[in-house]
Amino acid sequence: MKASSEIIIPRAEETIAAISTPFGESGIGIVRMSGPLSESIAQKLFKPKKAPFSFISHHFHHGDLIDPQSGNPVDEVLIVLMNAPKTYTREDMVEIHCHGGYFVLQRALELTLALGARMAQPGEFTKRAFLNGRIDLTQAEAVIDLIKAKTRESLEIAGQQLRGLLYKEMASVREKLVEHLALIEAHIDFPEEEIEAIPQAEMKQDLLNKVQKLEEWISTYEEGRVFREGVSCAITGKTNVGKSSLLNVLLKQERAIVTPIPGTTRDVIEEVLNIHGIPVRLMDTAGLRKAKDSIEQEGVRRAKERVADADLVLLMIDGSRELDEDDEEIFREIDAKKKVVVFNKKDLSQKISSEAMKKKFPDHSIVPISALKSEGIEELKQAIYSSLVHRDLRVSPEHLIVANIRHKTVLSQTRKNLSDALMGLEEGASLEFIAFEIRSALDGLGEMVGETTTEEVINRIFDQFCIGK
Numbered sequence: 088m089k090a091s092s093e094i095i096i097p098r099a100e101e102t103i104a105a106i107s108t109p110f111g112e113s114g115i116g117i118v119r120m121s122g123p124l125s126e127s128i129a130q131k132l133f134k135p136k137k138a139p140f141s142f143i144s145h146h147f148h149h150g151d152l153i154d155p156q157s158g159n160p161v162d163e164v165l166i167v168l169m170n171a172p173k174t175y176t177r178e179d180m181v182e183i184h185c186h187g188g189y190f191v192l193q194r195a196l197e198l199t200l201a202l203g204a205r206m207a208q209p210g211e212f213t214k215r216a217f218l219n220g221r222i223d224l225t226q227a228e229a230v231i232d233l234i235k236a237k238t239r240e241s242l243e244i245a246g247q248q249l250r251g252l253l254y255k256e257m258a259s260v261r262e263k264l265v266e267h268l269a270l271i272e273a274h275i276d277f278p279e280e281e282i283e284a285i286p287q288a289e290m291k292q293d294l295l296n297k298v299q300k301l302e303e304w305i306s307t308y309e310e311g312r313v314f315r316e317g318v319s320c321a322i323t324g325k326t327n328v329g330k331s332s333l334l335n336v337l338l339k340q341e342r343a344i345v346t347p348i349p350g351t352t353r354d355v356i357e358e359v360l361n362i363h364g365i366p367v368r369l370m371d372t373a374g375l376r377k378a379k380d381s382i383e384q385e386g387v388r389r390a391k392e393r394v395a396d397a398d399l400v401l402l403m404i405d406g407s408r409e410l411d412e413d414d415e416e417i418f419r420e421i422d423a424k425k426k427v428v429v430f431n432k433k434d435l436s437q438k439i440s441s442e443a444m445k446k447k448f449p450d451h452s453i454v455p456i457s458a459l460k461s462e463g464i465e466e467l468k469q470a471i472y473s474s475l476v477h478r479d480l481r482v483s484p485e486h487l488i489v490a491n492i493r494h495k496t497v498l499s500q501t502r503k504n505l506s507d508a509l510m511g512l513e514e515g516a517s518l519e520f521i522a523f524e525i526r527s528a529l530d531g532l533g534e535m536v537g538e539t540t541t542e543e544v545i546n547r548i549f550d551q552f553c554i555g556k
């Protein structure tokens with residue numbers, strides 16, 4: 088997917104190997120290799136059911152995985168050799184499909200290592216795909232996002248990036264800029280009257296279009312991030328208001344213990360919930376009050392920590408009891424947090440009027456619910472969604488959504504460079520100045536797709552991968 092289609096010779100001399108499926112028991116598990124020794128290692132480890140035998144690239148073969156020292160079979164497997172360059176890494180690759188047991192896979196991996204492969208680092212297969220020019224850096228980043236996606240929307244955002252939409256859009260921004268820069272640089276050494284030779288009106292219009300486009304993309308970030316990364320959401324309130332009951336209702340399972348005894352919840356209970364496409368990490372915490380024992384004290388400490396870190400707080404109030412000093416203290420504590428006020432136990436006779444609540448929280452949604460009777464839950468989900476998403480994102484394959492802080496930072500810098508260049512043209516600034524801004528914009532875009540990215544940034548990106556990908 089890179090701009091240049093020249094043949095790139097794989098840089099890695101080492102052959103890497105890893106278990107690419109999760110640990111645990113499963114129908115099958117896969118050990119994979121990439122690098123120059125892959126084929127010869129496979130030949131030594133594989134005993135086909137039918138002889139004579141030779142590998143056909145990109146075909147499955149059925150046989151035994153054997154220990155080459157003893158000749159003993161280890162497992163019955165399917166094996167596939169994929170010769171470069173039409174592979175994930177653009178190197179020779181082998182996949183050994185074993186039965187999915189931890190020791191079987193461990194044994195298969197050990198056999199490849201004994202024959203000269205080395206353990207792959209996290210993300211190293213994808214890193215090779217990037218270094219060998221099969222994908223750009225934004226596509227490599229999309230691979231992690233795809234694996235980690237928790238909702239259809241986050242999957243869609245990762246998918247458009249993996250298919251190269253971000254890369255394609257960046258290429259479209261770069262295209263004309265290179266021409267502008269060449270033209271300006273050609274004129275830099277000429278006397279002033281030659282400036283007229285540059286088609287200024289056309290250049291200005293193009294820069295303006297690009298600035299507007301960049302602004303449009305940058306404006307998707309706020310919402311894009313929420314869909315990609317999800318949000319953390321802590322339920323807080325004093326004891327017995329119904330926090331654990333709400334968690335259970337939202338999850339549709341009896342996850343947290345609910346009792347009429349105040350101080351039941353001590354540990355933080357955490358589950359991911361899909362709210363209209365947003366992965367919401369929901370946390371039930373201990374009720375905030377002066378704790379009676381040291382276990383509850385620790386629970387309260389943890390609760391406060393989670394509430395402080397949360398992106399969003401569901402502040403729960405029990406409408407069937409008067410507000411007291413415990414409620415007031417919590418209100419003060421979360422004053423600065425983004426919140427939705429949840430007014431629980433609406434099935435009981437109410438001691439707090441909704442007018443009084445509106446006065447107290449004029450800028451927040453207040454949602455009356457009954458966690459016990461599961462009433463008002465859809466309204467609450469809608470209120471949570473609206474507090475996080477201020478404009479609807481069109482999540483579609485063609486409409487670029489920026490969801491990664493690294494991308495947003497580069498785009499913002501590029502936008503600034505180009506609007507400065509535009510202003511320079513309008514105000515008759517020196518050609519050197521305009522050339523500098525355009526060159527900086529091009530550098531930024533090169534960094535985005537991985538052409539001029541520092542090794543440190545690249546390593547930081549691949550460190551987030553799991554082993555075997």
Ligand SMILES: Nc1nc2c(ncn2[C@@H]2O[C@H](COP(=O)(O)OP(=O)(O)O)[C@@H](O)[C@H]2O)c(=O)[nH]1
Nearest residue numbers: 327328329330331332345346347432457458459
């Ligand atoms: N009537 C009524 N009782 C509720 C409601 N929600 C929770 N409760 C009860 O309030 C008590 C405390 O609930 P719990 O979820 O453990 O509260 P927490 O301490 O805030 O986690 C339990 O007896 C629940 O059955 C509700 O909406 N209506």
Ligand SMILES: [Mg+2]
Nearest residue numbers: 330331351352
């Ligand atoms: Mg509780």
